[in-house]
Amino acid sequence: MKISEVLNCSFSAWYPRFKDYTIKSQIIPLPQEFIDYLLADQVVLPEGTLAMSASDSDTEDNRNTENVIDWATEDLLTPVAEPPNFPEFETLLKNTIKRLGGQVFPKLNWSAPKDATWISFDRTLKCTCTSDVYLLLKSSDFISHDLTQPFKHCCDDENLKNETNVKYELVLRKWQELNPAYEFRCFVKDNILIGISQRHNDMYYRFIPENRKEIVSDIQAFFYHIVKDNFPDKNYCFDVYRRCQGKLLLLDFNPFGQVTDGLLYTWEELEGDELFQAEDLQQHVPELRCVESPSGVQSNPYGAYAFPKDFIDISSGDDPSKLVQLLQSKVREQNGECSSDDETTEYEGT
Numbered sequence: 001m002k003i004s005e006v007l008n009c010s011f012s013a014w015y016p017r018f019k020d021y022t023i024k025s026q027i028i029p030l031p032q033e034f035i036d037y038l039l040a041d042q043v044v045l046p047e048g049t050l051a052m053s054a055s056d057s058d059t060e061d062n063r064n065t066e067n068v069i070d071w072a073t074e075d076l077l078t079p080v081a082e083p084p085n086f087p088e089f090e091t092l093l094k095n096t097i098k099r100l101g102g103q104v105f106p107k108l109n110w111s112a113p114k115d116a117t118w119i120s121f122d123r124t125l126k127c128t129c130t131s132d133v134y135l136l137l138k139s140s141d142f143i144s145h146d147l148t149q150p151f152k153h154c155c156d157d158e159n160l161k162n163e164t165n166v167k168y169e170l171v172l173r174k175w176q177e178l179n180p181a182y183e184f185r186c187f188v189k190d191n192i193l194i195g196i197s198q199r200h201n202d203m204y205y206r207f208i209p210e211n212r213k214e215i216v217s218d219i220q221a222f223f224y225h226i227v228k229d230n231f232p233d234k235n236y237c238f239d240v241y242r243r244c245q246g247k248l249l250l251l252d253f254n255p256f257g258q259v260t261d262g263l264l265y266t267w268e269e270l271e272g273d274e275l276f277q278a279e280d281l282q283q284h285v286p287e288l289r290c291v292e293s294p295s296g297v298q299s300n301p302y303g304a305y306a307f308p309k310d311f312i313d314i315s316s317g318d319d320p321s322k323l324v325q326l327l328q329s330k331v332r333e334q335n336g337e338c339s340s341d342d343e344t345t346e347y348e349g350t
């Protein structure tokens with residue numbers, strides 16, 4: 001995999017060519033101070049967001065009720081560092097979110113913050129305001145990877161990797177309710193579609209094996225008519241969404257190599273000769289790999305990024321009693337009380 005191949009998969013490189021076949025999106029160049037903010041250690045939301053939380057919780061009810069825990073206490077809301085301030089960028093973001101219908105999906109040049117969904121209220125990447133975007137981007141290792149080592153797996157000279165300048169961009173895409181069973185990743189080697197895999201391989205979707213032939217034929221046609229001659233490289237992967245028979249939507253391009261998840265293929269298979277023999281070219285029908293039965297599911301690839309259920313219940317408000325227990329234990333802790341079984345019994349599932 002080469003630096004040029006990675007650059008050709010960055011969003012602004014492919015979007016203008018494939019605009020008519022993908023989700024409406026807006027590319028916003030990232031100011032350096034915003035990149036610095038994303039790379040800084042602390043999570044401090046830009047000005048405005050904390051003030052809003054404070055006034056939201058400062059309702060009549062809260063102020064007049066004794067023994068109610070006050071979220072607007074200084075301890076909880078005083079930031080540990082100066083909040084950043086990007087007025088122009090912020091305005092651009094707000095206007096773009098509005099223009100795209102009020103709900104957007106964020107990503108940088110290559111990656112979305114898929115590993116950070118645990119931090120959002122509905123555990124998706126749906127953003128309706130700028131602070132949603134900031135929080136997801138700041139909480140994601142995939143975003144840091146885009147910013148710090150986009151060419152890590154490239155075979156080019158180390159100097160070239162360090163010297164190659166990347167113009168960083170924030171991509172906001174109109175939010176779409178996508179059915180994961182309709183998403184596929186396609187692998188192209190030497191300009192030949194050598195394999196297709198269901199995109200979410202931690203699930204069994206009966207629909208896929210039942211419609212295998214039609215799915216393959218639609219994807220093959222999409223590849224030959226739309227993608228093949230419009231993409232500048234010979235080796236790459238692309239993701240598609242098959243809304244219904246004959247209606248496909250392009251979702252993304254990814255480099256052909258280890259940096260991209262091969263899903264139900266191994267990279268040895270994809271890079272080797274077994275999936276495709278050149279003499280088959282005329283009759284070649286790519287294989288579609290999918291989970292064939294409920295027992296064939298693989299583990300969730302982002303499982304390692306998941307947080308304990310108690311944390312999720314607390315942050316989402318799904319179980320208010322856990323939040324109360326947590327705060328009570330904090331108060332006890334501050335008062336010097338200590339219970340030996342705090343850790344194991346306080347937040348146990350219901």
Ligand SMILES: Nc1ncnc2c1ncn2[C@@H]1O[C@H](COP(=O)(O)OP(=O)(O)OP(=O)(O)O)[C@@H](O)[C@H]1O
Pocket residue numbers: 023105107110111112113114142173174175176177178180183199239251252254261
């Ligand atoms: N506009 C959108 N609205 C809602 N969900 C979306 C949207 N675009 C993408 N998704 C969902 O998010 C997933 C990840 O998106 P995308 O492929 O752009 O991220 P990525 O970081 O490039 O992933 P990968 O590293 O696997 O290539 C998609 O598989 C799809 O399910």
Ligand SMILES: [Mg+2]
Pocket residue numbers: 110111252253254
């Ligand atoms: Mg991608």
